[in-house]
Amino acid sequence: MLTDIILTVAGAVLVGIFGIIVAFFLMGIDRIVTARMQARIGPPLIQPLTDMRKLFTKENVVPANAIPWLFNMAPVVALASAITILLYIPVGGFPPVLSGGGDLILVMYLLTLPALALVAGGFSSGSPYATVGAQREMVTMIAYEFPLAVVIIAIAWKLTVSGIPLPFMLASVQANPVWGLVGPLGIIGILILFFVLLIVTPAELSRIPFDTPEAETELAGGVLVEYSGKNLALFTLTQGVKTVVMASLVVALFIPYRLSAILPTPAILQPVLDLLFYLVLVVLVSFIAVSLIRVSMARFRINQVVSAYWMYLSLVGIAGMLLIMADHILGVV
Amino acid sequence: MDMSAPLLTGYGIWVPVAWLAASVVAGIVIYLLWKTGESSYKKGTELERPYLSGNMEPEKGAVHVRASNLYWGFLQALKGYYDVLVPVHTGVLTDYMIWFVAVTAAILVFVGVLS
Numbered sequence: 001m002l003t004d005i006i007l008t009v010a011g012a013v014l015v016g017i018f019g020i021i022v023a024f025f026l027m028g029i030d031r032i033v034t035a036r037m038q039a040r041i042g043p044p045l046i047q048p049l050t051d052m053r054k055l056f057t058k059e060n061v062v063p064a065n066a067i068p069w070l071f072n073m074a075p076v077v078a079l080a081s082a083i084t085i086l087l088y089i090p091v092g093g094f095p096p097v098l099s100g101g102g103d104l105i106l107v108m109y110l111l112t113l114p115a116l117a118l119v120a121g122g123f124s125s126g127s128p129y130a131t132v133g134a135q136r137e138m139v140t141m142i143a144y145e146f147p148l149a150v151v152i153i154a155i156a157w158k159l160t161v162s163g164i165p166l167p168f169m170l171a172s173v174q175a176n177p178v179w180g181l182v183g184p185l186g187i188i189g190i191l192i193l194f195f196v197l198l199i200v201t202p203a204e205l206s207r208i209p210f211d212t213p214e215a216e217t218e219l220a221g222g223v224l225v226e227y228s229g230k231n232l233a234l235f236t237l238t239q240g241v242k243t244v245v246m247a248s249l250v251v252a253l254f255i256p257y258r259l260s261a262i263l264p265t266p267a268i269l270q271p272v273l274d275l276l277f278y279l280v281l282v283v284l285v286s287f288i289a290v291s292l293i294r295v296s297m298a299r300f301r302i303n304q305v306v307s308a309y310w311m312y313l314s315l316v317g318i319a320g321m322l323l324i325m326a327d328h329i330l331g332v333v
Numbered sequence: 334m335d336m337s338a339p340l341l342t343g344y345g346i347w348v349p350v351a352w353l354a355a356s357v358v359a360g361i362v363i364y365l366l367w368k369t370g371e372s373s374y375k376k377g378t379e380l381e382r383p384y385l386s387g388n389m390e391p392e393k394g395a396v397h398v399r400a401s402n403l404y405w406g407f408l409q410a411l412k413g414y415y416d417v418l419v420p421v422h423t424g425v426l427t428d429y430m431i432w433f434v435a436v437t438a439a440i441l442v443f444v445g446v447l448s
Contacts, residue, residue, distance in 0.1 A: 005354075008351070008354070008355070009354075009358055012355050012358050012359065013358070013362065016359060016362060055370075056369065056370040056371065057370075057371055058371060059371060059373065059374035059375070059380070060370065060371055060372055060373075060374060061374045061380045062374070063382070063383050064382065064383075065383055072367075075367070076360065076363050076364050076367050077360070079359075079363045080356060080359040080360040080362075080363045081356065081359075083359045083363070084352065084355050084356050084359050087355050097355075098348070098351050098352075098355060100339070100346060100348070101339070101346070101347070101348040101351035101352065102345075102346065102347050102348065102351075102352065103342075103344075103345030103346055103347065104345065105342075105345055105347075106345075106347050106352070110352075125383070126383060127383040127384065127385075128383070128385070129383075129384065129385070130383075135405075139404065139405075139407050142407065143407075156344065160344070166344065166345055166346065167344055167345075168342075168344045168345030169345055169346065220384060225384050226383060226384065229370060229371055229374075230367055230370025230371065230372075231367075233370065234363070234366075234367060302405070302409075303405075303407075303409035303410040304410070305410075306407050306409075306410030306411065307410040310410065310411065311410075
């Protein structure tokens with residue numbers, strides 16, 4: 001029992017450190033790729049780390065109207081809860097640290113925690129800009145939950161009717177890639193769900209075109225307007241870790257493959273190969289869901305965010321789910 | 334009841350104690366990291382005033398954003414839906430009873446047709 005606890009704690013710390021390193025890496029790649037697409041050279045890969053170190057040396061201003069304990073606690077809770085989600089998702093080609101401790105439903109709920117911490121921080125700032133930003137963050141959160149739930153439920157339903165036990169467990173999803181369980185119609189359905197999850201990702205991360213809670217040009221940073229120094233550093237890092245979380249979730253649900261299982265590799269090199277393959281996939285997902293969309297689009301208004309998710313993307317997601325169901329029924333008949 | 338036992342839903346699992354323990358460990362590590370940063374700032378200066386794009390700060394009550402604004406984006410996006418739904422809420426009990434009976438009848442007919 002004690003050994004289990006020590007191993008879990010050590011695993012949690014290691015995954016946390018790994019998540020933060022990959023977060024810096026993804027943020028660096030995002031800035032370089034974005035700059036290149038805008039015909040700029042862009043900063044070096046380690047720029048996000050340099051920015052973070054600088055923020056830690058800057059003044060940590062607490063506004064006069066703020067609730068100091070809540071204002072300071074929000075960034076700590078946000079980053080800690082983002083790292084905790086990583087413990088339930090396969091990262092770096094390895095099984096989750098808490099693989100038997102939670103399922104996809106839990107992951108879906110845990111994804112709201114960093115956003116709720118951000119909302120609490122915004123409301124506690126005592127600034128009208130931050131309050132409006134926090135309200136927008138809540139509305140955005142409500143908006144993207146439904147399409148996200150449709151994606152997860154559709155995959156779990158397919159696993160259930162395929163006779164796979166515990167369909168909401170990520171271990172079950174990983175062991176039974178959903179692509180192999182469906183026919184041609186179902187593959188179209190899964191491609192649609194894949195697309196839906198890629199579009200949910202920028203909203204989870206408050207990135208363009210769904211960055212209405214921050215909206216620099218109209219709300220001057222919105223929910224983060226009063227944050228500076230180490231508090232701002234932690235919120236920025238939270239966004240980086242959430243990028244790792246979302247990219248890892250997309251990989252776990254739709255590309256749950258290990259390269260070492262396909263290529264004959266010496267046993268000692270298998271973890272390295274799987275880690276590299278995971279990093280390639282995560283960078284690819286992050287490029288499509290974050291960088292490419294960010295560069296190609298302008299910001300939506302908050303009511304457009306709700307329309308996009310509750311109407312268009314939900315309908316697209318449900319269409320994908322119906323295709324998977326139709327594929328199953330036709331296959332059975 | 335064993336508090337550390339996993340909650341089985343039949344479709345998945347959740348172990349609340351494991352999540353709590355992991356959150357506490359992560360929280361302590363991040364708090365220690367946070368403590369290494371600069372904590373001071375010039376108190377009692379302009380820095381403490383909320384940023385309002387260079388405008389003078391109005392009285393506290395005047396800049397308060399009301400809770401009714403919370404769902405503005407939501408209500409605006411689903412305006413067509415709410416335009417129909419809100420007038421239906423008349424506040425008259427008999428109206429609600431009619432809706433209740435009508436919807437129950439519709440469900441029973443639907444279930445009857447399906448079975």
